[in-house]
Amino acid sequence: MMKEITIAATRRGNLARRIVRLGQTIPAIRRRDRVALGRIYRSTLSERFSYPRRVEAVWIDVGKNRVEVLRGSSGAVASGAALHLHGGAFIYPYNDTYRRAALEIFDRTGMTVYSPDYRIAPAHPYPAALDDTVATYRRILADGVPGNRIAVIGDSAGGGLSLSLVMRLRELSLPLPGAIVTFSAWTDLAMTGSSIQTNAGRDPMFGEGSEPLHPERYAGSTSFSNPLVSPKYGTYERFPPLLMHVGGFEIILSDTLDVAAKADAAGVDVTVMRYEGMFHGFQLGFGLVPEAKQAWSATGGFIKTIFGAESAPDSKGTTRTMTDTKEWFRLDNAAKIFPAISTKKETNTFRIQIALTEPIDPEGLQKAVDAAIERYPLFKVRLKNGFFWKYLDYNDAPFTVQPLPHIVCGSLLPKEHNGYLFQIYYRGPLFVLEMFHSLADGSGAIMFVKTILYEYLTSIGKKITPDNLILTRDSKPTKAEYEDSQATYYDPKNHAHVKEDKAFFVKGTPIPNDYIGLIAGTISTEKMLSLARSRQATATEYLAALMMHVIYVTQIQYREHLKENQKPVKIFVPVNLRRHFPSQTLRNFSIFAKSDMRMNRSDITFDEILELVKKQFAAGMTKSELQRKMSENYHFEKNVFLRATPYFIKLYALKIGYAIMGLSLNTLSMSNMGKFEIPVSMEPYIDNVACAVYSGKYNTLNIGIMSIGDKFKITFTRSILETNAEREFFRHFTARGIDVEVESNFVEEYL
Structure with missing residues (x-):
């Protein structure tokens, strides 16, 4: 079409x-x-x-x-x-x-x-x-x-x-x-x-x-x-x-x-x-x-x-990258907010986890990362203070891979990790990338992960062909990879602001010491998609509706008094804008679509929620609406008074504005990164994949979704001790005859 x-x-x-x-x-x-x-x-x-x-x-x-x-x-x-x-x-x-x-x-x-x-x-x-x-x-x-x-x-x-x-x-x-x-x-x-x-x-x-x-x-x-x-x-x-x-x-x-x-x-x-x-x-x-x-x-x-075009080497026979001139980069539009609002508890980081079929050699992984990072000058940076905005500056400090800690999606603030805004961990066969959101979104991070895995697997003798799915280190970075695509597609005539109501929060007992609990369930990809198709829904729509119903059942339905003005349950889902607006940027290029519902009755069914979610997502994911949201975000940055304001003043304004408007707008985020697309020649060496997003004081529960082959993995991260939401969620599948393989980081053992 x-x-x-x-x-x-x-x-x-x-x-x-x-x-x-x-x-x-x-x-x-x-x-x-x-x-x-x-x-x-x-x-x-x-x-x-x-x-x-x-x-x-x-x-x-x-x-x-x-x-x-x-x-x-x-x-x-x-x-x-x-x-x-x-x-x-x-x-x-x-x-x-x-x-x-x-x-x-x-x-x-x-x-x-x-x-x-x-x-x-x-x-x-x-x-x-x-x-x-x-x-x-x-x-x-x-x-x-x-x-x-x-x-x-x-x-x-x-x-x-x-x-x-x-x-x-x-x-x-x-x-x-x-x-x-x-x-x-x-x-x-x-x-x-x-x-x-x-x-x-x-x-x-x-x-x-x-x-x-x-x-x-x-x-x-x-x-x-x-x-x-x-x-x-x-x-x-x-x-x-x-x-x-x-x-x-x-x-x-x-x-x-x-x-x-x-x-x-x-x-x-x-x-x-x-x-x-x-x-x-x-x-x-x-x-x-x-x-x-x-x-x-x-x-x-x-x-x-x-x-997946690549360029020719330079006159010395090597690939010229922007790191050859120690380039600096402006933060993209979506990235500017994160340094202002991030703390050790509200980390704004996310995780990509790959389980290989063999234990990882730390020395070989270090060499692979050293080789791969030269292909990604956008990631070989540290966060620096500018007069008007923070910016990304070339980082010549060494990068060191580390054993996987127990903390999930921990802080990646500038003074840590030699200033790098990402960290790579290993444990047994597990490869883990955690990245600060000012650097990239999930799509950019996944490209980086695939390059590292390619370098690692080929270095230990595995024969892998890129098949235009991997950016290899002998290819040249292009200007388009550094583009702030939200600026490119900004429409000054389509940025109307839509007022949002405050959202319902999932409540529970806070986990102390900045720990985050993780529970993941793996189900059959084919069975998941078949279940969604049976309801004329996408997997994302089905899971968003299911999570709203779980919150309703575990947090709202059996309250003694249901308020007429009950705050709506809101599920925010990042949408990869590259699928709607041509772009090859490695930076942030996503926007949230949402579904929300005021659950002020005691007889709300999953079927009712699913039909609402399908309608809301259909309306929220049109090109016009996505561009409106994108332009609304970027229009704020275009404000002449804001642009002329020194950063130390902006910093307080951003913190206050986010505390008033940003923190209160969503119940949880559900990030579906989709299928992990790799060359066929790499598939024998990858067992399963997962993604996770941080949880904080207010958004106490979040979900990450990723799949490979017939393994569809749903990962919950939580900042509360209670796990009844996860239990109710996975019971939905077992009640329908779909096996769920559950794993946990058993955070309680480290408290």
Whole structure:
């Protein structure tokens, strides 16, 4: 099913559109003087452009055209290739604007980039450009890159050419590429789309009409309706996944929308990102236009999701990372609150636990961590004080793995653990990562864990192939991995605040000495999913409803007096936004969805709760609602007075605000990290997996969920002695004939 994402215009985006419109007053542009414009283009050719030292650009001859190849400065070929097809209405040559785009593709994907300077009209009408593009594609195949490791990326005319290329490859029975990305694609040279009229005068790139496109110069004597000229008229069977970016003000907006609809009907995985208020080719604004930055970030995330692309080494044959320059990082939007509100009791840490099939060698694990951490410069940091905000600074202190202590999700405050914001433990076959939430969310932590396990298992002689599921240390970190994606997808027009009622708290006897109790139950994954499906629910919905019912039964139902204004039981569930908004960030990129219910009756049933949870989650997990919540969080940071306030004042404001609003809003959090996806070759060495989140003074009970194979593990952490909630929860499964294997850290023994 086609995914459609609409992004509201930003102030800077609207300003950019006005500046472009003002540019139309330049005489050469106003007259559409091709000779004068050509002179402008030629004045920006290669002698005026210099790539950074970390990359190497070489020209090669391919058939009747030249191709610029961009790769890591060692000249090594990366694990995939991007065929970059420039725009310019088929009448303007490859130039520095497009070379800047090639560099952006290289940085965002880590792939070797091939940019053909294909022959242009009117001297070389159709099929010259297409023939040159096919020849370049054949060259990439000849260089040893399989078709499914090639991404085709094109803007404007190059976007249409990208689609025509795949149609032509299909005719020639050549291997098809693994993905296509188009920016403002020109797919209908007949200019029949409805937006030609509806957006007339709105797109500053074209003034009042479409005359500057001159389709007849490229088509020559060929019909505009030929699919290899106008791919809108082609068929899309067997097309690879397709990401299409387009501006809402473009006169050729319908060129993208019409193609997306046809591709979707043919069963193609299509994502359309529509940027309201944006004009043709806005993506070439790069970092100057927020919408352009967002488009490039989404492109990197899309390619990463499909290919897991890696980059080439540098000129010394080693991977260059941001730690080579001892980089520092701003905290992402979600991370800023945690240093202000964390204490030894309220640690804001979480745990990823992997049980191997053999005992862990501590020395081998230490070496694996030392190797893996160089691949993750974002994690090789310590928390430092800045004038306006805390920030992450390069940490050159040694990192030491440690035996697993009895404390679960303990404090990782800056003065401990050599300043690192994570710690790795071992005990027997157990590998445990505990991480402070300012560093990353569960997705980023899991990627780190997989890299460490890969390094460890291969070092002891196990043969593991990454299969694009692991970031290996010989791959280069990309800018997209450090992105604050909440800032990227911030919508200034969709950040309405929704008032929240205070939540019911699970009560009990506090566990002393900062200890946390842990009880985990493992059940069959297939039986869990089957049970949820039998109620037309997801596993997350089913378990959230079950936990609400357990709290009702154990804490509320049998009270002598049920209050009419009983505080609602609220279950907060983190949603991985990467599944809804393309991103490859390793930072925090999640938002809470919730279900809540005022349990002020004595006859509430599990069935009733489940139906409510399903409705609330369906409403709370729409793209629009997720973006609203995300933008609401980020809008607070955009406050000009807050930004100008020194951190020592912010600190007190954040503590007070969280005490008043944050602590009281949820009953418990239930984090479902899903399936632990690893290469098939690694599966024999992993027995089971688990995740856990800290519990504190108010949120006394929390849940972490993770699975591998047919082992579905539900882990309770608690800061109270009572365990009747866990007992009631797991009895629900045994009563339905589902076996539960229960384990505990027996915290009572250490008190």
